[in-house]
Amino acid sequence: MTNTTYGQLGDLKRRSILGAIPAKWRFQNPIPPADELRDVTGAYIQQFLTPREIQITETDAAGITEQTTSGNWTAVEVTEAFCHRAALAHQLVNCLHEVFFDAAIEDAKRLDAYFAEHKKPIGPLHGLPISLKDQFHVKGKKDDPRRATFESELVKELRNLGAVLYCKTSVPATLMTGETVNNIISYTWNPKNRLLSSGGSSGGEGALIALKGSPSGFGTDIGGSIRIPAVFNGLFGIRPSSGRMPYEGAANSIDGQNLMLSVVGPLATTARSLTLLFKTVLSQQPWYHDPLVLELPWRADIEERTRALIRKSTEGSPSLAFAIMRHDGMVQPHPPIARAVEIVEQTLKRLGHKLIEWNPPAHHVAVDLFGRVCVADGGADIAHHLGLSGEPKSLQCIVGEGIPHLSALEIAALNVEKRQYQKLYMDYWNSTAEITGTGRPVDGVICPCAPHAAVIPHKYAHVGYTAFVNVLDYTSVVFPVTHADKKVDVPQPKDDFLGEVDKTVHEQYDPEAYDGAPAGLQLVGRRLEEEKILTLADYISQEVRLQSEIS
């Protein structure tokens, strides 16, 4: 290996991924280039599938488990359908790092045999294929350095629940960027518009699920890495607060950095599927297997209280209050995103909910804290790992070149600064109780997830919209709202900017390039409010869809 370059290793690995795809599922003819065919979702990918495969793969995770746990669909046919579609997806947008379809089909056979014998599913996710960001270890995977001996805690729990594991999805080198590119699969493209990014760092998840090569999967998020690919691909995704989902035994960048923790969370095509995955993983009591998970089972009482507030609202007595944050004081969003905010605002207004403007403690403080936390080690950990293969950094990922490596005392001071900001933000949130009219502070904050729809490659200039949530350790669910439309979302001339980055981002807006890209938003809740925010995001997104169908 000493004489092999990282480029050659990447080639080998790239070929081995393709080699793991059965010949019958490989494209015989070259696919049209992206500038001729941007969108490979829907009709384009469907042409390679049977009607039955389309039916199965276009059902959401919650819907699939209804069929598989009742014995209507077998685990094998569901698994095969997703393996086939995932194989196509990878060939279209480069979204897989590991393919283990054979093992998956063997597992599915065992599940079917169990069902045949016991007349009941092995668990609530019986026969549900789940994709995994390439940070999780899967036992028996022959390419995995820990093969046959080690499985990440989440993977064990998913197996207990009856899920089928069949692939691992692409990530950028370092994990610390909002796009997905590396020296193995090169760039993971956005399936709705292959000139744009699928987001990152869980970009392979975003692209695969958008192509319905997976109904749902798990990513991780330290600065937006679940939410960005979810929103760039028109999906739902949750960044829970730290301590809810098991990270134990997964690979990570800068492992042990605990100023601000990376967290695990699901991405899916519906909000109810996120809830299903979140709830079933908690049913495994991960707090007995991961020292960082809190003993917090799914709190059905909170879900029920939230539903009661929604019901009360639909019965003509609006009981919910939301804040609208149009921009973060640093960067104004592009027209498609500003329009998405308006759509949600109008929907909530029409429903009679109380809306307030969000004027929080300055977000540039959060963004500054975020940046300092990411490079607290002066980039030493990432430099070390890039050094193992000799590969250069592949993007504007945060590696902290020339930045000082902090000492224990400096880290403690940074931690105090972060806590003080969290306290300020918390007090501001509390203070809204005086103006909502519900007797409570706002129930959630609607805001952009990024200033742009799925970004033009190498143009990700501002992660502030996601990063502030990580600094606060809040809960955030992203949901789809609309798509960029060059006819509607026309550039607005502007000469009054919030700062340099605002100007840069403004100038990067290109209605032609973004046309068709999904444009979604975040619903941000307080720390550990997952039950509430998942329930509200489901409600709001359904109302938004209904509204768009009406209009």
Add this chain to the structure above:
Amino acid sequence: MTNTTYGQLGDLKRRSILGAIPAKWRFQNPIPPADELRDVTGAYIQQFLTPREIQITETDAAGITEQTTSGNWTAVEVTEAFCHRAALAHQLVNCLHEVFFDAAIEDAKRLDAYFAEHKKPIGPLHGLPISLKDQFHVKGKKDDPRRATFESELVKELRNLGAVLYCKTSVPATLMTGETVNNIISYTWNPKNRLLSSGGSSGGEGALIALKGSPSGFGTDIGGSIRIPAVFNGLFGIRPSSGRMPYEGAANSIDGQNLMLSVVGPLATTARSLTLLFKTVLSQQPWYHDPLVLELPWRADIEERTRALIRKSTEGSPSLAFAIMRHDGMVQPHPPIARAVEIVEQTLKRLGHKLIEWNPPAHHVAVDLFGRVCVADGGADIAHHLGLSGEPKSLQCIVGEGIPHLSALEIAALNVEKRQYQKLYMDYWNSTAEITGTGRPVDGVICPCAPHAAVIPHKYAHVGYTAFVNVLDYTSVVFPVTHADKKVDVPQPKDDFLGEVDKTVHEQYDPEAYDGAPAGLQLVGRRLEEEKILTLADYISQEVRLQSEIS
């Protein structure tokens, strides 16, 4: 101030504490020296009090609130009784740093006026005096640098609940030792035996509550600082897992160090009083006011499930399993502590509970991790603060002289090591489900809190019994069991030692010196199991008392 030495400043402050005690409550005659009169509790201190004052001050916190919230006792008479007794206590053992009796009595008057007007208490702690370790800021205290402008979150919540704040108790310089000594009040002695330590770092709390100069108070614990003074003084104390009690706005050593967090918890004369304080603070929803507190209200369902298991046991169907850890593999406890373990073991056996021996992952790993976390900054923070007054370190506190100051990358690595140890310990705990016979792992671990009863000054050689709990972030409640008895606890000759420290500790046992010192134990539970462990500690300690009354 530049020409004033820390010694002179200490003198001034010491005199100002005494000066704040009303003349009528000052001793007119010198009190007997410790070697003539070791024990100043009970009859000795009672001679200076009226029968009514004795009645009030010898009622536990839960009992006091029954009287004050029903209007049987006024807040003023309760407050005055405790102020008087606290004043005596301080003169006997040096346990106070701040005295604000006048403000307390004014507060009590307002509470009485409220009750008179509304015919109901202001909150569940209406009229209950609560002492505070000298880390909490109290508004309006004239000696406090943040006077009139700032109050720690816990203090605000206690006021909301109706509690009366009247004094702050002594701590050692740095907070990082198991004894309480500083250049202001010098040494805080153990009231049961004034030749011994009151423990630390919440030593003032331990001594004051032991003398019933306070029914209950709040301390903090990063290595045993609540449990050590509680157990040294025959009291109950809880070290909850991090994230339950609000630390926001309290002073601390090495603030921002977040490898292992210091936590807040109550000390009291009964377990039910700990539960009362814990539960009522949670009723204030501290998670909306302290970014580090988790949204975990008092879980009545867990308390109820635990009670049901206890009831089932008393009905002849033992349903609980405990582990006994006689020693930690590093240091054997002295005879009084070994006997305390036997007493509890026999009690649990008599009740029919399943008992197993505890053979956990090596505790020396925990103790090593603990030490490295404490000096991660090479002692820089503590050296800085000692430098402000120029005072020398006053004890064997952990200040890390000549120890390297870790970098961010080294801290991350240490954090990973700690997490791996937590995972090992967790897996071991899970594994006991196979041998308990209850279908569950052990419900708690009974073990020493220190190798000795209230320690002989400057002989605290091994904090491993408390520190392992902090490394694991587990829940631990200490409870009284017995007292050292020179007639029973005779030294055992030994020449086979677990190590050098074991030999040192063994040789330090002096039955004459320890005679009469309280000997208690810990009941250790898993992370965030406060409801369960408080309920079990109440049950076990009552059974132990019953047993000792029978025998």
